[in-house]
Amino acid sequence: xxxxxxxxxxxxxxLAPAGAGTGASGPRLLALGENAVxxxxxxxxxxxxxxxxLLPRAELELAVAAWLxxxxxxxxxxxxxxxxxxxxxxxxxxxxxxxxxxxxxPGDLAALLRQIHALPAPPFALPPRDLLGGVERWLRLAGxxxxxxxxxxxxxxxxxxxxxxxxxxxxLAPGPIHGDALPRNVHxxxxxxxxxxxxxxxxxxxxxxxxxMALSRDRYGLPxxxxxxxxxxxxWDVRDWEGCAVLRGARETASCAWVSQHAPANPKALAEFRRxxxxxxxxxxxxxxHPF
Numbered sequence: 001x002x003x004x005x006x007x008x009x010x011x012x013x014x015l016a017p018a019g020a021g022t023g024a025s026g027p028r029l030l031a032l033g034e035n036a037v038x039x040x041x042x043x044x045x046x047x048x049x050x051x052x053x054l055l056p057r058a059e060l061e062l063a064v065a066a067w068l069x070x071x072x073x074x075x076x077x078x079x080x081x082x083x084x085x086x087x088x089x090x091x092x093x094x095x096x097x098x099x100x101x102x103x104x105x106p107g108d109l110a111a112l113l114r115q116i117h118a119l120p121a122p123p124f125a126l127p128p129r130d131l132l133g134g135v136e137r138w139l140r141l142a143g144x145x146x147x148x149x150x151x152x153x154x155x156x157x158x159x160x161x162x163x164x165x166x167x168x169x170x171x172l173a174p175g176p177i178h179g180d181a182l183p184r185n186v187h188x189x190x191x192x193x194x195x196x197x198x199x200x201x202x203x204x205x206x207x208x209x210x211x212x213m214a215l216s217r218d219r220y221g222l223p224x225x226x227x228x229x230x231x232x233x234x235x236w237d238v239r240d241w242e243g244c245a246v247l248r249g250a251r252e253t254a255s256c257a258w259v260s261q262h263a264p265a266n267p268k269a270l271a272e273f274r275r276x277x278x279x280x281x282x283x284x285x286x287x288x289x290h291p292f
Contacts, residue, residue: 001089002265003029006036006048009089015046034199034258039096044079049090053137058083058090060127061199065094067122068198073115075195076187097187097194104186106213106226108193110233112178112186116195117206119176126203129179131165131250132158135257142260145270150277154257157280161250168243172206172236181209182216210238211247219252219289256280259292268292 007027010016016027016038027038027046036048049058062083068075079093135158139151178185179200187194202208213230214237216222231237238244256276262269272292279287 001036001048001050003032003036006032006038006089009048009086009091010038010040010046013046013084013086013091015040015091015093043096045094045096047092047094049092050141052085052088052090055083055085055090057199058092061201062092063124064122064126064198064201067124068195071119073119073195074112074191074193075198097196098189100188101190102188104183104188104193106183106222106230107233108186108188109181109183109213110230112193112195113181113209113234116176116178116201117172117209121175121203126176126201129177129200129202129204129208131208131254132162135254138257138261142263142273145263146260146273150274151260153277153281154253154260157249157253158257161246161253164246165250168205168207168246170205170207170243171238171241174205175203177202177204177206177209179204179208181212205247207238207241207243207247210234210236211244211251214239214244215248215251215255218248218285219287220291221288252276252280255289262292 006029007016010027011018027040029036030039030045031037034050038046038048040046047058049055059082062078062081065075065078066081069077076097077095079095084091135154139146139154142151178195178198179202180197185195185197187196213222213227217224217227238247256273259269259273259276263273269292272290275287276289279289
C-alpha cells in the first residue's frame with residue numbers, strides 16, 4: 001500500500017474530499033508503515049491498514065483503547081468504536097493528541113509499562129503476542145524484491161525460534177503487555193506521557209515488552225545510560241533472565257522480515273533488509289541496524 005492508495009481509501013470512507021492532495025485542505029500524512037496514518041480536520045487522525053486481513057486487529061485495537069480508558073491508563077483514545085472496511089482496507093478513527101512538549105524518554109516508557117503490567121486481564125480475550133506471525137505476510141508482500149534464499153532463511157529461523165519461545169519459563173507473571181514497547185510509541189503532551197499504537201497489545205510474557213529496549217541498546221544505538229534509565233524506572237533488567245537471548249532472537253527475526261515488505265518500493269529498505277539478514281547469518285549480535 002502506498003500513500004496514494006491510502007488516500008483513495010480515505011476518500012471512499014468519506015473522510016477526505018475527492019482529489020484532496022497534500023495541501024492545506026487535504027489529509028496530512030503522519031506515518032507510512034504497517035498503517036498509513038493521516039491527520040484530518042476536527043482534531044481526528046485516521047489509520048488505514050494495508051489489507052482486509054488486518055480488520056480483526058483493528059477491531060481489537062479499538063477494544064483495547066476503550067479498556068485502557070476505563071482503567072485510567074494514559075493512552076490514545078478512539079473516536080469511533082468500530083473500524084470501517086473500505087476498499088479492502090481497515091480504517092479507524094482516533095482523537096488527535098496535542099502537540100508534544102518534549103520527546104519521550106526511556107523512563108516515560110518504563111512508567112507506562114509498569115501500569116500496563118499491573119493490570120488484570122480485560123473482560124475480552126487478548127491474543128498471545130504472535131511475535132513471529134507476521135513474518136510470512138511481510139515476506140509475501142516483499143515478493144521477488146528480496147533474495148529467495150534470504151526469505152527461506154528467515155522462515156527457517158522463524159520456525160526454530162517459535163519452538164524455543166513456546167518453551168520459555170518467565171521470570172515475571174504473564175499478563176497484558178503493549179507488545180511493541182519503544183519510546184516512539186509514547187507521546188508526551190501537556191498532561192504527561194501517553195501510550196500510542198495499541199494494535200499489538202496482548203496477553204503474554206511481560207518480558208516481551210522489556211527485551212525490545214535491550215535490543216535497541218545492542219542493535220539500534222540506544223546509549224547505555226538511556227538503557228540504564230529504563231531498567232531503573234521499571235525495576236528489573238531483562239538481560240538477567242536466562243530466556244532473554246531466545247526472545248531477542250525471535251524479535252530480531254521479526255524485525256528483519258518486517259523491513260522486507262517495504263523493499264519493492266524503497267531501495268533504502270532493501271539495503272537495510274540485506275544488512276540485517278547478513279548480520280543474522282554471520283551471528284554478529286552487535287552489527288548496527290538502522291530504524292526504518
